[in-house]
Amino acid sequence: MTLGYRTDTYGQTGPGGERSGWRENATRYALLPLRIFLGITFIYAGLDKLTDSAFLSASGSGSIGDMMRGVRDSSAIPALIDLALRSPEGFGYAMALGELAVGLGTLFGLLTRLAALGGALISLSLWLTMSWQSDPYYYGNDLPYLMAWLPLVFAGAPMFSLDAVLASRRRRTR
Numbered sequence: 001m002t003l004g005y006r007t008d009t010y011g012q013t014g015p016g017g018e019r020s021g022w023r024e025n026a027t028r029y030a031l032l033p034l035r036i037f038l039g040i041t042f043i044y045a046g047l048d049k050l051t052d053s054a055f056l057s058a059s060g061s062g063s064i065g066d067m068m069r070g071v072r073d074s075s076a077i078p079a080l081i082d083l084a085l086r087s088p089e090g091f092g093y094a095m096a097l098g099e100l101a102v103g104l105g106t107l108f109g110l111l112t113r114l115a116a117l118g119g120a121l122i123s124l125s126l127w128l129t130m131s132w133q134s135d136p137y138y139y140g141n142d143l144p145y146l147m148a149w150l151p152l153v154f155a156g157a158p159m160f161s162l163d164a165v166l167a168s169r170r171r172r173t174r
Helices: 022-029 032-050 064-074 078-084 088-108 112-129 142-155 162-173
Strands: none
Touching (some): 032 088, 064 078, 064 088, 088 112, 112 142
8 A cells, every 4th residue: 555645766766867765755754753743742732621621711720711811912913812712611622622633634644734724823823822922932832833834734744644545546546
């Protein structure tokens, strides 16, 4: 079973007669560690939120409501926080389920570009709201996550992914 694109070039002679080597293969697998890291991290983040009853509360120590109220005035877009504060519990569940869906899609390579776009949007919204006040800006962790999602938005998951398996099946049935 083929789990990726261009698997037929492994070890074959290239157009100029040169043999395809480790560099070409390393390039094909380059995004796999990033996918694994982001997928596991977002699955963990989603599950952590879903299993933390304090987080999914409108108020109280460790609640999403108190967390958002604490950063409202220092965020780049306070209106986003005001919107989430209409229903902190609902927003907390939406965030947790969104992180879980993004993580699973990324880890298994299913609708990877869409999952990565979701991850980028989650990271962007967190950067503009929760970690905006970080000084210097690179101390906030949401901006590097945003940047880490972008290669997967552009490239998808061509290797070891359900997307690759589905694409291979589509090519065979044509």
